[in-house]
Amino acid sequence: xxxxxxxxxxxxxxxxxxxxxxxxxxxxxxxxxxxxxxxxxxxxxxxxxxxxxxxxxxxxxxxxxxxxxxxxxxxxxxxxxxxxxxxxxxxxxxxxxxxxxxxxxxxxxxxxxxxxxxxxxxxxxxxxxxxxxxxxxxxxxxxxxxxxxxxxxxxxxxxxxxxxxxxxxxxxxxxxxxxxxxxxxxxxxxxxxxxxxxxxxxxxxxxxxxxxxxxxxxxxxxxxxxxxxxxxxxxxxxxxxxxxxxxxxxxxxxxxxxxxxxxxxxxxxxxxxxxxxxxxxxxxxxxxxxxxxxxxxxxxxxxxxxxxxxxxxxxxxxxxxxxxxxxxxxxx
Numbered sequence: 127x128x129x130x131x132x133x134x135x136x137x138x139x140x141x142x143x144x145x146x147x148x149x150x151x152x153x154x155x156x157x158x159x160x161x162x163x164x165x166x167x168x169x170x171x172x173x174x175x176x177x178x179x180x181x182x183x184x185x186x187x188x189x190x191x192x193x194x195x196x197x198x199x200x201x202x203x204x205x206x207x208x209x210x211x212x213x214x215x216x217x218x219x220x221x222x223x224x225x226x227x228x229x230x231x232x233x234x235x236x237x238x239x240x241x242x243x244x245x246x247x248x249x250x251x252x253x254x255x256x257x258x259x260x261x262x263x264x265x266x267x268x269x270x271x272x273x274x275x276x277x278x279x280x281x282x283x284x285x286x287x288x289x290x291x292x293x294x295x296x297x298x299x300x301x302x303x304x305x306x307x308x309x310x311x312x313x314x315x316x317x318x319x320x321x322x323x324x325x326x327x328x329x330x331x332x333x334x335x336x337x338x339x340x341x342x343x344x345x346x347x348x349x350x351x352x353x354x355x356x357x358x359x360x361x362x363x364x365x366x367x368x369x370x371x372x373x374x375x376x377x378x379x380x381x382x383x384x385x386x387x388x389x390x391x392x393x394x395x396x397x398x399x400x401x402x403x404x405x406x407x408x409x410x411x412x413x414x415x416x417x418x419x420x421x422x423x424x425x426x427x428x429x430x431x432x433x434x435x436x437x438x439x440x441x442x443x444x445x446x447x448x449x450x451x452x453x454x455x456x457x458x
Contacts (some may be wrong), residue, residue, distance in 0.1 A: 130369045132298060136393055139306030141151065149227055154268070159232060162343065164434070168202050171348045173218075173219050173220075173221070173222055173223050173226075174215070174219050174253070174254065174255055174256075175201075175218035175221075175225055175227055175228045175255075176226065176227045176228070176232070176255075176256045176257070177211075177217060177227075177228050177229075177230070177250065177255055177256065177257040177258075178195065178200070178227070178228070178229040178257065178258050178259075178260060178328075178364065179211075179230055179232055179243075179247070179257065179258070179259040179260070180192055180195075180229055180230065180232070180260050180262070181231070181232045181259065181260070181261055181262070181299065181306075182233075182260075182261045182262030182263060182299070182303075182310075183235060183263060183264055183269060183278075183292070183295060183299070183300055183313075184233065184234065184269070184280060184281055184282075184291075184295060185264065185268075185269045185272045185273055186262035186263060186264040186312050187262045187264075187310075187312045187315070187317075187320050188231055188233060188262050188318050189204075189231075189323060190317055190324075191243060191260060191262060191310075191320065191324050192229060192231050194320075194321045194324040194325065194328075195227075195229045195324065195328060196229075198328055198329055199227065199343075200227045200228065200229045200328075201225045201227065201228050201229070202228075202229045202231070203228070203229070203230050203231070204231045204232060205231055205232070206230045206231070206232070207230050207242070208232060208242045208243035208245075208246045208247075209242045209246055211230055211243075211247070211250070212246055212247045212249055212250060213256055214228060214230065215228065215253075217437075219423060220359050225446070226229075226236060229395070232279075234281055234282055234295055234298060234299075242311070243302070244301075250441060252285040254365065255397075258307040258308065258415065259302070259305060259306045259307050259308070260306065260307070260308045260310065260327075261299075261302065261303050261306035261307055261308070261309045261310070262310055262312055263303070263311045263312065263313075263351055263352055264312045264313045265280065265311075265313040265351070266289060266292055267313075268312070268313040269288075269292050270288050270292070270313075271286050274288070278291060279291070280293050280295070281360065282294045282297075282298075291367070307414065307415050307416055308327060308415075308416040309351075309352040309418070310323055310324075310352060311350060311351045311352040313351070314453065326449050327351065336406055336408075336409055336410055336414070336415060336416075336417065336446050336447070337415060337416050337446070337447050337448075337449070338416075338417050338418070338419060338438075338441050338446050338447070338448045338449070339416070339417070339418045339419070339448070339449045339450075339451060340419045340421065340434045340437050340438040340441070340448060340449070340450050340451070340454075341353065341418060341419065341420045341421065341434070341450075341451045341452075341453055342376070342420075342421050342422070342423075342426050342430035342431045342433075342434040342450075342451070342452045342453060342454070342455065343420055343421070343422050343426045343430060343453045343454050344423065344424060344425040344426030344427070344430070344454040344457070345358075345422050345423070345424060345426075346359070346424060346425060347425075347426065347453075347454050347457065349420070349422070350390075350418070350420045352418050353418050353419070353420035354417045354418050354419065355405070355417070355418075355419045355420065356420045356421075356422065356423050357398065357419070357420070357422070357433075358422055358423075359421060359422060359423040359430050359433050360422070360423055360424060360429070361390065362385060362390070362391055362423075364423070364424060364427065364428065364429065364439065365381050365384050365428040365429070366427070366428060367423070368384065371428070373375060374428075374430045375427050375428065375431050375432025375455050375456075376427065376429065376430065376432030376433070376434075376435065376455075377431060377432075377435065377452075381428055381432060382435070382436075384430040385428065385429050385433070386432065386434040391433075394433075395433065396442070398437065399437060399440040399441075402419070402440070402441065402444075403444055405417075406441075406444065406446055407453075419437065421433050421434045421437065425454065426453060426455060426457070427454070427455055427458060431452050431455055434450055434452065435450060438450045
């Protein structure tokens, strides 16, 4: 497993701000998973392709995510009716390993077929197909801005406004979002940052048991919508009010030392890391492969950054492949 990155504070500060994150890139198995023996006769079990479903809000970056997987060697099919997904997997299995990984983009353009998605995926589970669902999320404000910038209507707005189409789509996709293995909020991401997130999750040669994203953020900029767990560091004194520490971030050794020398900081780290150990074990038992842990403070610059780095290091020590993202660092 890739180790959690470390380095001189100034250089890491600059790298974090340019890339939006740090940490180990997640890895996955290049080969297809072995099935349960329920495959049709004549099709080797090892030839069953791995499947990723890409869905989410229109304008949230589905095409970018699909292109990223295509660049990584996946066979990508856009807007395939859900009822045809089992057929696509069958054709991949008959390719004798030439199509080992398939990504299917499912969106509201095929809404009359959308009700068949759950049934189709349930049938694949019975055949031992390894599959994951990636859901691209974004705020209403960001989606409206994107549609207005390209002067295109939302596919569901009809005679109404863009916000009406967005609301209808959120309701249509509610259950799928809840079932997703990975939710990526693209509200504040550019194309390159989204590709970096996809690369971190799907590039590589080995499939980890569990992948985690530890994200620092500032409460004054809003909660991350893709967070599975949220913790609040505002119970610790704020280094912002220490003049000599104010210009730096939680990646700076002096800032981190100040944070962890405060009463309760080390105890919180120990106890929360212990709780994450229990949660990670439960996620593995339930087959959940991704978790996003959001660590907040007022501005997302000092306390949350320092704690995120320590929590990520603890997760790595527990065998969890971890990516660190400092969402709001540098915004002040």
